[in-house]
Amino acid sequence: MVLLISTTAFSSPAFALSTQEKGVTVDLLNQDPDPVKPGDILEVRISIQNMGYEANDNCIVKIEPKYPFKALPGEELSKNIGTLGKRSTDDREKVVKFKVGVENDINKGKYPLKVLFYSNEGKDKVSLTKDLMIAVDSESNAEIESISLERLVPGEKTNLTFGIKNVGNSPLKNAMFSWDCANDVILPVGSSNVKHINLIDVGETANVTFEVLTNVNTVPGLYKLDMTLTYDDVEALKTITEAGTLDNEKRKQIKSKAGVYIGGTTDFDISYMERSLTGSYTFSVSNIGNNAANSVKVSIPQQANWTIANGGSNSVVLGNLQKGDYTIADFNLKPAAYGKELPLKFEISYTSSDGQRQNEKQELSLYTTESPTNENSGSEESSTASFSYKLVLIVVLGIAGVLVYRKVSKKRKMNE
Incomplete structure (x- = not known):
């Protein structure tokens, strides 16, 4: 396909016609990945071909990334491909590669990437612009990433926080999260069991907190929480409505469950x-x-x-x-x-x-009292017992001494 578009660089329709006669074409050979997802890096291979009868020297190929595409650090946006030979030569076609980034908040569809081609040398200058249509695939998905606690104490108010993570490739809009416990064993306090979230960007986590309470007489055990998340899944489903507007929003619902133990510690x-x-x-x-x-x-x-x-x-x-x-x-x-x-x-x-x-x-x-009765009485009893024992020992030793003395004296007298 040949697309030749004149720009403001030409001052007259005649010169624009001359440019078309040059026969230079710009085409998209392929994109990698195809389709590309939001947040990915896109590589495009572009074919520049001269179908005319004159060669073009000092040819420049340039891209101008605009939303949803963006320039990447260190990646060139302009490349000099040298001489583009005439149609009968081997060098009449050149292939160039460029890398650009893709924004996270893009929806599914096809988006233009602008390519400029021009030649600054030769007797006739050539310049043209073309939009390459890039396919983008956007898939929305979410998960309940975390619950702040695993155990609830009966009769005690507790903050219960749910972490909702966007694990898809497109933002989650107008999200609504709710939870329910069978037989109302766990109930929210001061608010309902529903929370709204305007936007969860790609890779981000939104936390919603409820103050909950269980009955003081709840039997200890594991109880099930049923959780529901609904949100707008923005797709390339473009249906013309009766009013003539584009309706491209589709509601998506995710259901999951988790266990929370009621009981545990005491005071x-x-x-x-x-x-x-x-x-x-x-x-x-x-x-x-x-x-x-x-x-x-x-x-x-x-x-x-x-x-x-x-x-x-x-x-x-x-x-x-x-x-x-x-x-x-x-x-x-x-x-x-x-x-x-x-x-x-x-x-x-x-x-x-x-x-x-x-x-x-x-x-x-x-x-503590200064004079514990049991310790003083015990000490006194011990002292009294010790004194009595010593007194008896002294008396016994005294009597034994007197008896020994008398016996020795009597024996001495008999010998004399």
Whole structure:
């Protein structure tokens, strides 16, 4: 196909006719890829052929990329192909290659890439322009890329965020995202379960957040979330409507599902109850959360203000505690000082309702008395026992000494 178009470089129709007689053609040999997708790099191979009877010297081929095409760094937009021989010679045809980028927000269709050809030397100058039609294929697609959490605590407000990613080759417009949980186990608070998104560009992720709540008495377990995403899929489907306008928007829907676990961890409260005469401290341990706790163990880690006394244990196994239950734990403790309020650290380990072993740390302040009754009485009893033992020993030794002395004296007198 020969396309010869005169430009403003010619001052008269006669010269334009002379240009046509030169017989120079510009054609698109191929494009790679074909079709090209938004965001890709396009390579075009252009054929320049002289069907005329005169050679053209110092020939230039140039492209002028405009939207949706763009120039790439380091890539030439103009190339000198030298002499284009006349139709009877072997050098009457030249092939040039150019690379350009394609914008991300382009829809499916065919778009013009402008090519200029001109020759600056010779007795007759040649110049022409042609639009090469480039095929662009645009495919829209999206996915629910992420959910912000895997576990919800019954009765506790939580922000639930969904990440919606555009994994296609065209923008997603007028998107609407919604979710639903069977039997309304999980419900949005303060808003509906639907969010609108105006635009998600190619490769971008849009986050939508809902504040949700579950019933405090919800049975722990895995619950299903049904998610729906609808958006405008802009295609090259161009249908003339009755009004004579172009309708090229098509609604697309994506459905998916995910699991969210309800249950898990719980909370504890520790309070001081009493101290016995033997130095044993008694504490109350309560499950104040909304989930049961199994295999509960309370420990007192090594710390500066308290030590375990009388060879006692630093941990107590309490067994299972349902929500709202409490039990007691005893520890033999000795404070580092008396008459002061000292912090006492605890560690609580338990198995949550989802089967995971959990650890929780707590701290309690205790005021220590200056003269513990059991320690003073014990000391006094020990001192009294020691004194009595020594006194009896002295008396026994004294009596034994007197008896020995008498026996020795009597034997001496008999010998005399």
